[in-house]
Amino acid sequence: MRRSVSWHDNGMSIVTNTVAHPFVISGPSGVGKGTVVKPLMERAKGCWLSVSATTRPPRPGEIDGVHYHFVTDKQFDDLVRSGQMLEWAVVHGKHRYGTPRRPVMDALKRGLIPVLELDLAGARQIRASMPSAVQIFLAPPSWEELEHRLRGRGTETEEQIQRRLETARTELAAESEFDYVVVNDEVARATAQILHIMGIDK
Ligand code: ADP
Ligand code: 5GP
Numbered sequence: 001m002r003r004s005v006s007w008h009d010n011g012m013s014i015v016t017n018t019v020a021h022p023f024v025i026s027g028p029s030g031v032g033k034g035t036v037v038k039p040l041m042e043r044a045k046g047c048w049l050s051v052s053a054t055t056r057p058p059r060p061g062e063i064d065g066v067h068y069h070f071v072t073d074k075q076f077d078d079l080v081r082s083g084q085m086l087e088w089a090v091v092h093g094k095h096r097y098g099t100p101r102r103p104v105m106d107a108l109k110r111g112l113i114p115v116l117e118l119d120l121a122g123a124r125q126i127r128a129s130m131p132s133a134v135q136i137f138l139a140p141p142s143w144e145e146l147e148h149r150l151r152g153r154g155t156e157t158e159e160q161i162q163r164r165l166e167t168a169r170t171e172l173a174a175e176s177e178f179d180y181v182v183v184n185d186e187v188a189r190a191t192a193q194i195l196h197i198m199g200i201d202k
Contacts, residue, residue: 022104022114022130023047023198026123027138028168029092030150032184033117036138039191041115044200048112050104053079056095059155069100086129089121092163097122113198120171123178136194137178141185 027033041049053069055076064070071079076096079085088098099116107114116126116133126133140146146168150161175181180197184190 020108020111020113021132021134022108022116022126024116024118024123024126024133024135025138025194026118026120026135026171026178027184028140028146028171029164030146030153030168031138031140032149032187032190033138035187036184036190036194037115037117039187040194043191043195044113044115044198046111046113046200047115047198048107050099050107050114050116052097052099052117053085054095054097056097068097087118087122087125089119089125091119091121092160092167094163119167120174127177134180134197135178136180136182136197137175138190139172139175139181139183141183143172 025033025037037049041047051065051067051069053071053076055071055073056068058064058068058070062068062070073096076088076098079098079100080088084101085098086101086104088096091097097119099118099122104114104116116122118126123135127135140149147165150156150164156164182190182193182197
């Protein structure tokens with residue numbers, strides 16, 4: 001059944017004649033968000049993955065415009081000041097990450113389901129501005145496994161790992177704020193569970 005959904009966007013109320021609403025996927029660094037989102041997007045037809053802007057430098061292999069829009073501090077300032085960010089946050093006390101507003105709105109207007117991979121602060125902002133968004137928390141099977149995955153990825157220095165683990169404690173303490181908690185014990189199972197939540201598991 002199609003129904004009308006409205007939400008608040010930058011002071012304006014947007015109404016679309018569709019059931020599409022964003023899905024937020026959050027969870028601590030290293031839990032496997034990127035790993036799970038990849039097969040999810042391959043299987044979830046009708047979904048559209050938001051590409052965030054960030055001031056962090058690219059990791060080897062990351063492509064500008066594909067994994068992130070890599071921007072300078074000045075460019076990020078301008079995006080925020082001109083109201084082009086749907087949400088944004090300083091993540092791990094260092095770099096800024098944010099969701100460009102326009103592509104999300106365009107996807108919704110086209111009836112696509114935007115999937116946003118966000119930190120806790122970003123998820124909270126979306127909860128306030130888009131209450132119809134479905135919020136999923138991806139949790140690790142254990143603290144030891146989270147640490148193991150973060151180290152195993154080999155993309156951060158020890159100092160960065162410690163910072164991310166510190167953030168992870170706050171994030172894990174907030175999992176009850178989310179509509180669903182999915183444990184990423186096994187990628188295929190976690191992906192299937194998220195597809196089921198999205199109602200596209202057939
Ligand atoms: P995030 O995007 O949440 O920071 P990644 O997707 O980069 O996390 O995953 C972190 C590391 O954990 C990667 O090396 C990835 O291969 C591994 N990983 C992800 N999911 C699982 C899983 N279910 N079991 C084992 N290892 C996993
Ligand atoms: P990474 O540096 O590992 O790519 O990302 C660090 C964290 O930033 C991720 O755990 C992710 O949740 C968060 N993040 C990525 N994009 C955004 C965004 O657009 N907004 C917010 N608030 N957080 C983001």
